[in-house]
Amino acid sequence: MTPHARMRRVVLALACMAALLWTAAPSSATTKLVKIVKNTSTNKFQYSPAIITIVHGTAVEWTNTTKVKHTVTFTNGATYNKTLLPGQSVFRTFNVKGTLFYHCLIHTYMKGKVTVT
Numbered sequence: 638m639t640p641h642a643r644m645r646r647v648v649l650a651l652a653c654m655a656a657l658l659w660t661a662a663p664s665s666a667t668t669k670l671v672k673i674v675k676n677t678s679t680n681k682f683q684y685s686p687a688i689i690t691i692v693h694g695t696a697v698e699w700t701n702t703t704k705v706k707h708t709v710t711f712t713n714g715a716t717y718n719k720t721l722l723p724g725q726s727v728f729r730t731f732n733v734k735g736t737l738f739y740h741c742l743i744h745t746y747m748k749g750k751v752t753v754t
């Protein structure tokens with residue numbers, strides 16, 4: 638192999654690596670985090686933030702930061718009901734535009750809203 642051909646191979650390999658990094662980067666940036674927390678002033682559990690707006694294709698990750706069990710239960714759109722033990726997380730990707738409501742089956746006052754644009 639001539640030095641010139643070797644150089645072309647190196648450049649090609651670097652270009653491939655750059656392309657991989659480019660495609661891999663946005664996935665982490667398109668995850669919206671929602672925590673399940675206990676509000677210390679009201680002493681009640683809540684989704685935080687409870688109201689979010691995301692672009693379609695975005696994933697939402699709910700994490701239960703409390704010491705008790707909760708659910709993420711959607712009441713419209715496709716059926717979705719996940720139970721989260723303390724410390725657990727769950728993902729859902731939203732590909733369809735619209736407004737969706739969810740709540741906790743255990744603490745029915747816990748409510749959330751996801752608007753997909």
Ligand SMILES: [Cu+2]
Nearest residue numbers: 707741743744
């Ligand atoms: Cu709950």
